[in-house]
Amino acid sequence: MLHEFTGVKRIAYFSMEIALANDIPTYAGGLGVLAGDTLRSAADLSLPMVGVTLASRAGYFQQKIDGMGRQIELPEMWDPALHARQAAAKVAVQIERRRVWVGAWVYRIEGLTGGCIPVLLLDTDLPENSVEDREITHFLYGKDAAYRLKQEIVLGVGGVRMLQGLGFEIRKYHQNEGHSALLAMELLNRHKYSQRDLRPGESPYDAPAVRSLCIFTTHTPVEAGQDQFDYDMVDRIAGGDFLELTEVRKLAGDDRLNMTRLALNLSDYVNGVAKRHAEVSRHMFPGYEVHAITNGVHPHTWTSEYFAALYDNMMSGWRHEPEQLVRIEHVPNQLVWDAHTNAKQRLLNRVLDTTGCALDPAKPIFGFARRMTAYKRPDLIFSDLERLRAIAKKQPFQLIMAGKAHPNDEGGKHLIEQLHLHARELGEDLPVVFLQGYDMHLSLDLVSGVDVWLNTPLRPLEASGTSGMKAAFNGVPSLSVLDGWWLEGCVEGVTGWAVGNAQAGNESNDVVDLYAKLENVVLPLYYNDRAGWISVMKHTIGKNASLFNAHRMIRRYATEAYL
Numbered sequence: 001m002l003h004e005f006t007g008v009k010r011i012a013y014f015s016m017e018i019a020l021a022n023d024i025p026t027y028a029g030g031l032g033v034l035a036g037d038t039l040r041s042a043a044d045l046s047l048p049m050v051g052v053t054l055a056s057r058a059g060y061f062q063q064k065i066d067g068m069g070r071q072i073e074l075p076e077m078w079d080p081a082l083h084a085r086q087a088a089a090k091v092a093v094q095i096e097r098r099r100v101w102v103g104a105w106v107y108r109i110e111g112l113t114g115g116c117i118p119v120l121l122l123d124t125d126l127p128e129n130s131v132e133d134r135e136i137t138h139f140l141y142g143k144d145a146a147y148r149l150k151q152e153i154v155l156g157v158g159g160v161r162m163l164q165g166l167g168f169e170i171r172k173y174h175q176n177e178g179h180s181a182l183l184a185m186e187l188l189n190r191h192k193y194s195q196r197d198l199r200p201g202e203s204p205y206d207a208p209a210v211r212s213l214c215i216f217t218t219h220t221p222v223e224a225g226q227d228q229f230d231y232d233m234v235d236r237i238a239g240g241d242f243l244e245l246t247e248v249r250k251l252a253g254d255d256r257l258n259m260t261r262l263a264l265n266l267s268d269y270v271n272g273v274a275k276r277h278a279e280v281s282r283h284m285f286p287g288y289e290v291h292a293i294t295n296g297v298h299p300h301t302w303t304s305e306y307f308a309a310l311y312d313n314m315m316s317g318w319r320h321e322p323e324q325l326v327r328i329e330h331v332p333n334q335l336v337w338d339a340h341t342n343a344k345q346r347l348l349n350r351v352l353d354t355t356g357c358a359l360d361p362a363k364p365i366f367g368f369a370r371r372m373t374a375y376k377r378p379d380l381i382f383s384d385l386e387r388l389r390a391i392a393k394k395q396p397f398q399l400i401m402a403g404k405a406h407p408n409d410e411g412g413k414h415l416i417e418q419l420h421l422h423a424r425e426l427g428e429d430l431p432v433v434f435l436q437g438y439d440m441h442l443s444l445d446l447v448s449g450v451d452v453w454l455n456t457p458l459r460p461l462e463a464s465g466t467s468g469m470k471a472a473f474n475g476v477p478s479l480s481v482l483d484g485w486w487l488e489g490c491v492e493g494v495t496g497w498a499v500g501n502a503q504a505g506n507e508s509n510d511v512v513d514l515y516a517k518l519e520n521v522v523l524p525l526y527y528n529d530r531a532g533w534i535s536v537m538k539h540t541i542g543k544n545a546s547l548f549n550a551h552r553m554i555r556r557y558a559t560e561a562y563l
């Protein structure tokens with residue numbers, strides 16, 4: 001069954017979450033969508049890769065919002081047997097000094113030109129395991145730290161063993177975030193010096209050999225966001241099988257096992273996901289070389305059917321070579337506007353069907369959808385309701401929002417309640433709609449159907465952000481704080497608009513600037529200069545979609561990290 005994949009050496013791409021398809025809930029947000037887009041572009045370009053992730057049979061969670069704006073979390077079970085084929089191998093890992101069996105499902109990502117990438121979905125839900133162990137691969141980002149460590153043993157250690165068990169030959173191991181860093185421990189065990197050659201006190205592990213196999217992409221610009229485990233827990237859960245703790249301490253930190261440290265110390269190539277993020281990472285991790293490969297999104301996945309048809313007609317190779325979108329100037333304005341109008345109508349129909357709200361297609365819509373958490377500041381635009389109301393009364397606009405808060409993020413859940421409160425307070429003066437259950441399909445409908453994509457994170461915490469890139473594929477400009485990718489994508493007034501300046505530390509100005517841009521620049525352009533507006537739309541396509549795509553991103557990984 002796997003021989004079609006095992007004849008060529010592959011890059012193994014490890015990620016705790018991978019967004020494979022809308023109806024497979026093995027992702028929580030941006031990290032998983034990026035992983036899926038990376039592998040989809042690799043499939044389109046026939047780059048030999050293999051994905052490794054967890055089956056997450058209970059998904060992340062299904063989101064409902066009650067009458068008070070409170071988030072309700074329901075399990076989202078899925079059946080891997082309906083989407084993937086069971087692999088023949090089983091491997092064992094040690095957890096709490098007992099043996100836990102790991103199986104795998106093979107999901108196929110088919111590229112547009114015949115390429116295909118297998119993704120292994122690791123699964124401990126096997127009859128030979130105890131009831132408790134069968135749940136290890138069920139809940140994406142679920143339960144507590146001990147549960148997380150068990151998942152990371154399955155992902156990192158189990159993943160390497162499964163690749164070997166299935167006969168894969170691996171050229172490099174790419175860790176998408178630190179969750180899979182235990183894979184390098186497993187590799188250390190396979191790269192030992194013979195005892196005879198060792199001087200007393202010398203490490204038995206050939207770390208340089210392991211480093212030359214490993215690539216680490218960091219995504220977290222704050223220390224607190226990184227996975228860290230107490231060593232007594234590490235000993236209780238991971239002890240007994242692989243490395244001695246003295247060796248682990250040298251590589252992963254003295255006080256606690258820090259997965260980011262471990263990955264940094266055992267990877268020859270390390271990168272951040274945008275230029276600014278790489279700079280921030282260099283300050284956080286002095287002494288490590290941190291490269292920058294700015295993220296991108298998968299062209300076909302994130303382009304509405306209306307723009308895809310237009311591109312197919314006018315720039316027919318764009319799916320394979322999105323750089324062709326620089327030729328958007330050849331496309332008549334009316335065709336761009338028509339494609340957008342169709343996507344907008346589709347979104348408005350969805351809003352009407354799901355909420356009963358009839359938004360007005362003649363008025364501009366601003367979209368804001370992402371993980372609901374404090375640093376993303378979804379409430380920034382509501383800072384001064386009187387001012388906001390005054391702006392909307394003169395030049396009416398509408399706002400659509402969506403996003404899930406992690407079940408343990410009380411602050412994020414509170415923000416969702418606040419948004420509902422503000423929507424009620426604003427009433428008819430500024431229609432605000434919150435759509436439940438943010439997923440890939442809703443994301444596509446939003447980034448293609450709104451007129452402006454809004455993003456107001458607290459600098460420098462948005463490592464990259466990718467939803468604004470998706471919007472660019474649909475001719476939708478961003479109005480965004482200068483952080484992450486937007487520092488590279490924003491040409492003021494040409495591809496969209498900046499909120500505030502690029503420096504962290506003067507956040508208080510952001511909301512003043514946001515209101516001023518809305519009132520004096522963005523809304524007047526929309527209402528008074530349609531040709532000028534369409535020109536901005538075209539530049540988002542020609543200057544940003546052509547650049548911030550996952551084809552360009554994976555080609556850079558290939559030439560700078562993999563080969």
Ligand SMILES: *Cc1c(COP(=O)(O)O)cnc(C)c1O
Nearest residue numbers: 029030370439440443465466467
């Ligand atoms: C693209 C996407 C994200 C990430 O968006 P950001 O702009 O990086 O926050 C999160 N969730 C879903 C469902 C997405 O499609």
